[in-house]
Amino acid sequence: DVKVTQSSRYLVKRTGEKVFLECVQDMDHENMFWYRQDPGLGLRLIYFSYDVKMKEKGDIPEGYSVSREKKERFSLILESASTNQTSMYLCASSLEVGAGNEKLFFGSGTQLSVL
Amino acid sequence: EDQVTQSPEALRLQEGESSSLNCSYTVSGLRGLFWYRQDPGKGPEFLFTLYSAGEEKEKERLKATLTKKESFLHITAPKPEDSATYLCAPRGSARQLTFGSGTQLTVLP
Secondary structure (H helix, E strand, O other): OOOEEEOOOEEEEOOOOOEEEEEEEOOOOOEEEEEEEEOOOEEEEEEEEEEOOEEEEOOOOOOEEEEEEEOOEEEEEEOOOOHHHOEEEEEEEEOOOOOOOOOOEEOOOEEEEEO | OOEEEEEOOEEEEEOOOOEEEEEEEEOOOOOEEEEEEEOOOOOOEEEEEEOOOOOEEEEOOEEEEEOOOEEEEEEOOOOHHHOEEEEEEEEOOOOOOOOOOOEEEEEEO
16 A cells, blocks of 8 residues: 655644655655645645656645655645644645546645644 | 535434435536545545546445536445545546545444
């Protein structure tokens, strides 16, 4: 089975800090995604990457950046954390995109609190 | 713009009490609709993909169906271990999936 591993289960940061969320997948998937999940809002896509060093903005990229230097690793960066970025962050990977067969494999999530 | 609405937001059932969850969607060029299950404190886990109206998929006590405007997740004789949040996500011609906000199901023993 595909395993998607997120480096931290819980994080507490201060406003203005630079925050790195790390994600690693072990199934050689081309595509990786970062979502945030908030109550009542569902999953919202922040960024996705369809190849090494390639990235595309999702629905809510403001305040975030990403890095994908290796195929298996996709990092989400909060340049200057703010309290409205307190959320559950979910990383996912998939073999395909857009073909109707894009089964997503999710990590367990990182609950980030910005104080 | 793709839109998806799930109802109800929350559902409490007694063990053995069958019911259905609804996912209504508006997408251009539907290519598939996905159902996921999410347990508290975990990431979503894939359940089904439906590709065309009239299609049905089953897994244990769950059956997913699809029409041109909505999908249903039918739960037959649920057990407490079926308690979770169920998410649907239609795939249209947009660049990414649109997830619904989910139905939180609680099955009481």
